[in-house]
Amino acid sequence: MDHTETFPSASGCSPADKKIKNKGLQNQRWAIISLASIPLIMTLGNSMLIPVLPVMEKTMGISSLQSSLIITVYSLVAIFLIPIAGYLSDRYGRKIVIIPSLIIAGLGGLLSGWAAWSWADPYKFILAGRVLQGIGAAGAAPIVLPLVGDMFSNDSEVSSTLGIIETANTFGKVLSPILGAFLASFVWYLPFFSFPVFCLISTLLVLFLVKKPKNQNEACSFNVFLQNTKEIFSKHGKWLFAVFLIGIILMFILFGLLFFLSNELENKYGFEGIKKGFILAIPLGFLCGASFITGKIIKENMVLMKWITVFSIVLTGISVICINFIDSLLYQTVLFSLSGIGIGASLPCLDALITESIEKNERGTITSIYSSMRFIGVAAGPPITALMMKNNDSWIFVLFAVLCGGAIIMAAMRINPDKKAAVQPK
Template identity: 25%
Template sequence: METNIKYFIIIFSVTLMAVLGIASVSPALPGIAEHFNLADEDFGLIISVFAIPGILLTPVLGFLSDKFGRKIVIVPALLLFGVAGFMCSVAETFEMLLFFRFLQGVGAASLGALNVALIGDIFAGPDRPRIMGYNHSVLSIGTATFPIIGGILSGISYEYVFYMPLVAIPIAIYVLFFLDLDVKGKSHQTRLYFSSFLKLIKNRNLLTLLIVSISLFIILMGPFITYVPYVAKERFALEPTFIGIILASMSISTSLTAYFLGKFLKRFQHESLLKIGLLGYGLALGMIPLYNEWYMLFISTAIFGISHSFVLPNSQSMIIKFSDENNRALLMSFNRMLSQVGQALGPVLSGAVFVYFSDGIGVDGIYIVSVVFAVSILTIFSFFYNKPEELA
């Protein structure tokens, strides 16, 4: 039990750092945009540039983690994340801020994959989706509290938001001394390693799940994380603290739902909950243009949060089923890479849609397009995913 507690601390701490870089910064986006005099469609770059390193580095770091062990990747990643994140607070130009955000993204690149890989290393059978649900609850607690803290800090000055990543440094020290699990793959002939992985991702079910993975982060990071703060500020004139509370309410509903995910899975199949979640994304976002009072945003954040708890941990549990100890970190890192693509594309695509509709319905166009996108992904999943005989 004591050993499990040690691993829980490591897994859950890494999970919290994996979401800190975006969740804490989102309420500060309007303030950062105002400080650097950015165009409305440009402040999404603060999110996108953070995600870009993961597109290139996450699979490489996953391979290194499979080959040499988790600790050798996680510890330097946490240290870089903390130091580069703090350096954002002293950036004098927007270009310098983006540079440090890029470096912080390098540090964050592996964290969101290796936390899940560690769950796969340590837990098996019915325990795995249960722990995945607990991990998502912890993630949701982070995405609930970090926006509130970030909103309060950015209400004083946006620079204070970038002090928060410093907490990654003591976590790195803890991992250095207490992660003693031997999780190196047993067979690491590099050519065989990658050829088996390429064969793996040709599986139609896995490919379909990976499409869902990239799509859910396009929806999350674009219409929700980047432009809900815009709607809150520009349409309802809310201060950063209240913007943080609105974003946090989504994570509270996610956390509560994810905690009971194991119970839901006793009554519903993985794919059924995933379909409900995709439909819920469209419903939550499609309602936003209809609101004429700021507190109505809580309706969408609650629906979005419940939907997210059905989509993200479910898709991760379904994806990890395709891996073994030799390629688990690489597969989850590849999945993480796709999520980083989604994180990078979401704000940019949403900004492009905003510009397209700027002479008409403006930001509401983002949410109309989001409904179409969510329904399209639901259709793709329903058509191409064939339920396996067994899915733990």
């Protein structure tokens, strides 16, 4: 796989938002901050509910499996809509997809909050609101990746910015348990009402600080789009599918671990509220730091991206299998943190491998498919973990370790950038 190769565009086919060259990181810093707010807020909208799930179970009289669906339904909707949003962003422009999506996501939060506040049996209406949030998330956060690729002509700037975006995503995961527990300490459904406020802030930032390019080219017709996408997967499908599957596995493990730890902290160790939120934030803090550092060091070196991914997943696999043999909360937290470092270091590498390898006219679609695959892991992690917790906790970590083994093999065998080309700019 030669990642520096770009894919030919069909005649008259280019993204609706044309790349602005030579802007540089400094000139684009406010745009980067605005874009980073999107994955941060979308992560808050999902992950800050995790520490509140046990409270929801008690308040609404629902099971652990039902509470996990509050996370899962958000992700399931996004899985199917993200590729559509990616195509629309390629055809009509990134901002024109992102801004309405943020508004829809905010309305979903309002519906869930209103149902929890007003109805005696709000569970179904909360799920309906979460569906709306998932629709909005599908058209917001995943479109940030191709937009970053459009903004810069230098691959090292793309990698560095993607590291910032992934760090914002992971920082949202760090902040989520603390903020979710804090808001729920006033009233359990307050996290739902906070989400529209966050969406409004992000909408205004993107609207005014992310500039739409003046030069507009004709976008692909749907038939040409399908043909180009088919050609990409025909030529590069092996490594693309490997990256997609690795993304699924990492998100599955991350959200499975978070769900498990949230329940263990409350049910086994008696931690609730802010204390529980801070403990959950510890491994996520390491994950955030690993993403930030990795984004800074990988630049355009795709060989380095591959091997960071491989060894990071090795670290995650060893950590999760060791959790199986440790009963101390302190040592378990250390192992959770090590697994967080492994996942956090892998994610910017996977983002950059795809974003820097795909020609801009197909970038929105391919990166959106990748984001959709990651949402499969987010959706599957909590309910599968909840089901396995009913029987024997040990098998959860065995499953995670086996999945890490598969991801290591795929990363080592399928991702094969050309060494000479990988260290040179395009």
